[in-house]
Amino acid sequence: MESTSIYPLLVLRTPRLVLRAFATDDAAKIYPLANDHELAQNLASLPHPYLPEMAMEWLETLPALHEAGTRHVWAITLDYTTLVGAIGLHDIDREHSNTELGYWIGKGFWGHGYATEAASAVVRYALDDMTLERVYAKHFARNPQSGRVLEKIGMQREGVMRRHFRKWGEFQDCVLYGILRD
Numbered sequence: 001m002e003s004t005s006i007y008p009l010l011v012l013r014t015p016r017l018v019l020r021a022f023a024t025d026d027a028a029k030i031y032p033l034a035n036d037h038e039l040a041q042n043l044a045s046l047p048h049p050y051l052p053e054m055a056m057e058w059l060e061t062l063p064a065l066h067e068a069g070t071r072h073v074w075a076i077t078l079d080y081t082t083l084v085g086a087i088g089l090h091d092i093d094r095e096h097s098n099t100e101l102g103y104w105i106g107k108g109f110w111g112h113g114y115a116t117e118a119a120s121a122v123v124r125y126a127l128d129d130m131t132l133e134r135v136y137a138k139h140f141a142r143n144p145q146s147g148r149v150l151e152k153i154g155m156q157r158e159g160v161m162r163r164h165f166r167k168w169g170e171f172q173d174c175v176l177y178g179i180l181r182d
Contacts, residue, residue, distance in 0.1 A: 006059060007066040009074065010129075012121045019074035019087065019118055021066075022059055026075055029083040030055035033106030042143040043104055044165055069094070076105070076118045084109045087118045089126055089135075097133035099126055115146075120153045127181045134180050140165070141173040150177040 005021035012019040031052045033039070040048035047054070065071035073088035085105035092099045101123060105115050126135045137155060139146035147157070155177035163171035 007063040009066065009072060010125070012074065012125060014117045014121050016078065017084070017114060017117055017121075018077045018080045019121060020077060020080065022062060022073065022075045022086075024056070024059060026083060027052075027055040027059055030058070030086075033083065033085065033108075034104075036107050039104060039107055041167070042140055042146070044140075044167065046104070074118075074122065076103075076114060084114050085118070087115075087122050089122065089130075092130075092132075097131075099130075099132055099135055101126075101135050101137040115149045116152045119149055123153055123155075123179060127179070132181065134178055136176060136178040138164075138174040138176050140167070141175050147175055147177070153179070155179045 005023050007021050009021035011021075031050065031054075034046060034055065035048070035050040037048050040046040040050065062071070062073055066073070070092050071088060071090050072092070073086060076084040076087055078084055083106070085103060087101070087103035089099040090102050101119060103115055103119055123135050126132045135155075136158075137150050138161070139150070141160065151157070156179065158176045158178050161174040161176055164174040165172045
């Protein structure tokens with residue numbers, strides 16, 4: 001049964017996935033995926049431990065960001081209900097025609113190509129449907145798997161931003177990737 005989304009967002013379909021807006025009943029599905037130390041260590045803004053109420057607090061921020069046009073976030077699902085992770089376009093900048101791609105996949109779903117499949121669909125949407133000129137993404141240098149996802153979808157490595165982010169008290173190098181509409 002399909003739940004009611006909390007913001008209007010075009011549903012994107014791939015051969016195995018349905019990317020849809022989040023619904024309030026997704027909070028209970030987010031918590032067990034997001035409360036994973038290994039996942040959190042590679043995501044800039046995911047805390048650990050991740051408390052159950054944090055999922056609903058995060059979901060409550062999404063409608064305003066979507067309405068403002070600065071962020072589009074999709075739930076990555078296998079069958080519309082089985083949550084695999086999340087993917088989004090962040091810091092959408094219409095003036096400069098670019099956005100940042102960000103995503104996470106729950107640890108139990110790693111190694112199945114879901115990140116690549118979802119990222120490909122969202123980048124296509126940003127470049128073709130939103131007609132943005134550029135999509136970029138960053139990942140911690142200690143997480144080369146994320147770089148492989150970005151390369152598989154056609155992004156080019158553009159450089160390393162040394163000691164760009166502090167995660168849990170340690171500075172992290174971030175690897176920057178980008179893709180242009182042409």
